[in-house]
Amino acid sequence: MPPLVLASDFGIVSPYPGQMELAARACGWAGDIVQLWHEWPSFRVDLGPVLLPRLVRPLPLGSVVVAVVDPGVGSDRRVVAVPWQGATWIAPDNGLLSAILGEGAPSYDLEDYRPVASSAHTFHGRDWMVAAAADFLTGRASLADLPFAPNPTMCSLPPPGLAFWDAFGNAVTTCPWEGGAAGAWWSAEGCLTQVEHFSQQPPGRLVAVRGSLGLWEVAVVEGSARQHLDGTLDLLCWKDQ
Template sequence: MKIISLLTDFGLQDPYVGILKGVIWGIAPQVQFIDLSHEIPPQDVAAARFALMTAYPYLPPGSIHLAVVDPGVGTRRRAVAIQTQTGYLVGPDNGLFSGILEQSPPLAAVELTRSQYWRTPSPSRTFHGRDIFAPVAAHLANGIPLAELGDPLDVAELVRWSWPPPQLEDNGCRGVIQAIDHFGNGITNLPGQWVEGRHWRAWIKGVAIRSAATFAEGSEGELLALVGSAGWVEIVQNQGNASRTLDFKVGEEVRLEWLG
């Protein structure tokens, strides 16, 4: 059994996700799918990067990860397949894989230039997911070697994208909101390990927010700062939506202050 995980910004109203699965099953009918999300905000490469980075450690070794959030579809941006220590990545080379590659350095990569492994040698300029990426993922599931799928790439040339690294300071640290989840929690790029054993509070948009271990430590509607399940400091609201309440966006600065 081969597993292909799917992550897109296609939504579920249109048939695009079903089309991807139909193309894959037409080539590799033994594949099972894990739908990570199809509700990535349209063209939001940063959100796709974070979602993949967060999910990747929990997916079975040997999985093929097909991700299509591709505002540059049809342009000169490269279509790639990448081998990591635990599986393969297939999609556009636009930085959406960079979070995974920070965790698991790539072993090899190819640019997808071999049209015999595409659905058609004349792919749509607006739907490479259907015509290039899905067929390539299916061929990988069937055991076609990575090197057969295209021209080799120096892994150092893969597009990397990330937020500026968090900064430790004398009395705290500083970072940014790197993602906002469905609940409105603002997930920072500040590692949870930095606050272990400390008494601290967070500041965002001039508002001081006390730290807690759980949502339930706050009263209903209270803003809190805690370490979330992905291991990052988060700005949250008990039974509320912190991003809506504070009107923060991805990229907003967050400062943590040590209190002794």
């Protein structure tokens, strides 16, 4: 059976990812649940087009991905479901799914799954989206039965810059190297040396690495780019080629 995949900006130290998983079980979902990532940068909905499709590769056929990134929780903003590449994507209608929608995928309205009598208004992931996901996964519901959500919110691609720092202190950037995208990161001393893996340069060297997400990463060999660059990419610039 395909998995339920959860991603959010909740933070791994919070109880909210675990509560989402427990809610899925309470909804009767007995298959796999993948806690993919809960450190999505706060409020960075604009990173959706760059990160979301890349984080889920490879994605098992039939998966349901629930992705929750603010702002908008609790308000009247819609929750939408979108079919893409054999999977169903559920997210707030705030632009997070722009890349998918931009490819022409239709957007469906999940208002029917909104809990009528829910007392709290701040945890749609647990109380709303996961219930819909369980219904899709178990076949109790189908996108074909839902109304369209016209004019979904779209956001534009983010400028070249930082997507997130990983735990090694590597800067995962918004700049793709896959698919023939051409460009390079530059410091005051010139174009950063581009490598395929760290063993190609000596320890301490600042490099641009072809990262595993298909994005350029700025890294220090056997060190921390985050420390080296004092937590910003301000001293670097990106030049298209």
